[in-house]
Amino acid sequence: MSGSALKRITREFAEISANPLEGVVIFPIDADMFKWNIELTGPKDSPYEGGRFRLNLTLPETYPFKPPVLSFATKIYHPNVSNDDKGSMCLGILRSDAWKPSCKIVAVLEMARGLLLEPNPEDAVENSIAMEYKNNRANFDRIAREWTRSYAK
Amino acid sequence: MSAETLRASILIFPNPPTSPRFSEAATSNNTFGLSLSRPFITTLFTAGHNSGDSIAGVLHFPDLPSTSTCRNISTLPSTSLHDDLPKSNFTSVALFPVIGFAPWTPRCNKEWLDAARDDRSVLDGFVFYSTNHTSTIPRHDHPYWNGIKFRDYGFPIYGMRGREGQLLMNKYTEFAEQQSILPDINNATGRARVFLEFDTGRGARLPGLWLFLLIVLGVLVAAIVAISCSMHLLQWRRRRSLRNRVARGEVDLEQLGIKRLLVPRKILDKLPLKPYQTGGTIEQPACSICLEDFVPTTTTVRVLPCNHQYHPACIDGFLEQQSSLCPLCKASVLPKGYVPPHLTNATVRREREVRRQRRREMGGGRIHRAWTRMWKNIGWGRGREGMEGTELRPTITQTGRQRGFERPEPTPSEPGKFRKVMRFVFPGY
Ligand SMILES: [Zn+2]
Numbered sequence A: 001m002s003g004s005a006l007k008r009i010t011r012e013f014a015e016i017s018a019n020p021l022e023g024v025v026i027f028p029i030d031a032d033m034f035k036w037n038i039e040l041t042g043p044k045d046s047p048y049e050g051g052r053f054r055l056n057l058t059l060p061e062t063y064p065f066k067p068p069v070l071s072f073a074t075k076i077y078h079p080n081v082s083n084d085d086k087g088s089m090c091l092g093i094l095r096s097d098a099w100k101p102s103c104k105i106v107a108v109l110e111m112a113r114g115l116l117l118e119p120n121p122e123d124a125v126e127n128s129i130a131m132e133y134k135n136n137r138a139n140f141d142r143i144a145r146e147w148t149r150s151y152a153k
Numbered sequence B: 001m002s003a004e005t006l007r008a009s010i011l012i013f014p015n016p017p018t019s020p021r022f023s024e025a026a027t028s029n030n031t032f033g034l035s036l037s038r039p040f041i042t043t044l045f046t047a048g049h050n051s052g053d054s055i056a057g058v059l060h061f062p063d064l065p066s067t068s069t070c071r072n073i074s075t076l077p078s079t080s081l082h083d084d085l086p087k088s089n090f091t092s093v094a095l096f097p098v099i100g101f102a103p104w105t106p107r108c109n110k111e112w113l114d115a116a117r118d119d120r121s122v123l124d125g126f127v128f129y130s131t132n133h134t135s136t137i138p139r140h141d142h143p144y145w146n147g148i149k150f151r152d153y154g155f156p157i158y159g160m161r162g163r164e165g166q167l168l169m170n171k172y173t174e175f176a177e178q179q180s181i182l183p184d185i186n187n188a189t190g191r192a193r194v195f196l197e198f199d200t201g202r203g204a205r206l207p208g209l210w211l212f213l214l215i216v217l218g219v220l221v222a223a224i225v226a227i228s229c230s231m232h233l234l235q236w237r238r239r240r241s242l243r244n245r246v247a248r249g250e251v252d253l254e255q256l257g258i259k260r261l262l263v264p265r266k267i268l269d270k271l272p273l274k275p276y277q278t279g280g281t282i283e284q285p286a287c288s289i290c291l292e293d294f295v296p297t298t299t300t301v302r303v304l305p306c307n308h309q310y311h312p313a314c315i316d317g318f319l320e321q322q323s324s325l326c327p328l329c330k331a332s333v334l335p336k337g338y339v340p341p342h343l344t345n346a347t348v349r350r351e352r353e354v355r356r357q358r359r360r361e362m363g364g365g366r367i368h369r370a371w372t373r374m375w376k377n378i379g380w381g382r383g384r385e386g387m388e389g390t391e392l393r394p395t396i397t398q399t400g401r402q403r404g405f406e407r408p409e410p411t412p413s414e415p416g417k418f419r420k421v422m423r424f425v426f427p428g429y
């Protein structure tokens, strides 16, 4: 099973390396293709602009039947990222019931970057941040920018 | 323990002493034998003997001090009561157990006992016989005893009816007079003595408390066995019922999130393998597992009932080892009414829980709701309520398939040894 998983992961890695996504840099950890280090650049016109966010992407042994696991290693003020040392993100295609083997890692990374540009407060893990995002956008932007400045260097 | 019966017989001390053994005379035969049971024997003091202990010895009439006025009471035979036990002949004979013996005489009783104790340092017991043929010996607390403290003597003390007691006395004096002989018993010659034996009940007989506990234990074991058997039967019938309902298509275990099914090789082999063709019902130019393009008319693809197709190398292992659902559309690959080979009690339990839950949600369970609310208010039902709430609600409200099959099955949660045993003995709970 993991042999075919490795084959698919290698193929996806080659594809991404050939056509890099804008604002996304990938470093596989050593030879372990099942763990990737990702660096996301905060998108323009977002409170995360200028920040460099490190993420961990872990691929299960049963990939692509099970979805990858994505977490933020850099602290970020965001309604869809848990505000703890895990920094986990679990929504959309990252949910195992929504995941299909035809989804790709590229789609996951695109989704993550899209969420920096436009958070999804309806499907939040941090409800207080989601409330603030909806009701007091100026304050949300200010704190997110502050956090970006202090943590995402 | 009190004496149940006593038996008297004749014992021969061989002469000359060829061996230091005794030859016992037959109790019933040509000589003498006697046995007596309650209520004609009285136990005055047990001296701490337990049931089953043997209290036996040759009769011995205690030697009263020469000054004693009890030496010539009318009830005693006029002959010499010289005892003449062959102490000197064998060392073992000297150690032969002895039972003291005297006629019940209120004024002399204490003297008999004292003399018996002083006469022989070790006495195995003492027996009073009544001087009246039909009388038995009064109980230990009777005023006739003049308050003798039986427990001051280290040996058990009994009483027996007059008739048999006097028979023993006669035999005793007879043997005491004829100092040798009795050639007719097994051709042995030697001194004959009266041998007395008290039966204190069967040793194997359990004391009351133990017997009671044993009965309780037995009843308990029987009850557990009965309950266990009926629970096994009930569980077996539930499994059979579930199997039937699954076979009739009334229950979809996978859809309800009750059990994750796998596809056995036999069913997998029936799914068609075809050369890939463009323009099928769904456009699938590539295998969505390995992402490789299919080559028309060349690549062999496995076509699932939902019409999704994959490389057999990509999909077969998944269906056999992980899930019976198409990875793309989550439709089951298994034929309708497929019954999985292993329907466990855990599966039965989950199916029942799901059914109960659904009935409740359909509004039929007003009483049940009131009931659970009551338990919750008392504070007992919390754990149970919580379990149902977190574990089952998502399954039902999401109508199965999607979330359900992600939920881990409950069985691998490593139950302890005790729980395993309990689950085996009392299945279903
Ligand atoms: Zn494939």
Ligand SMILES: [Zn+2]
Pocket: B304, B306, B307, B308, B326, B327, B328, B329, B330, B331
């Ligand atoms: Zn399908």
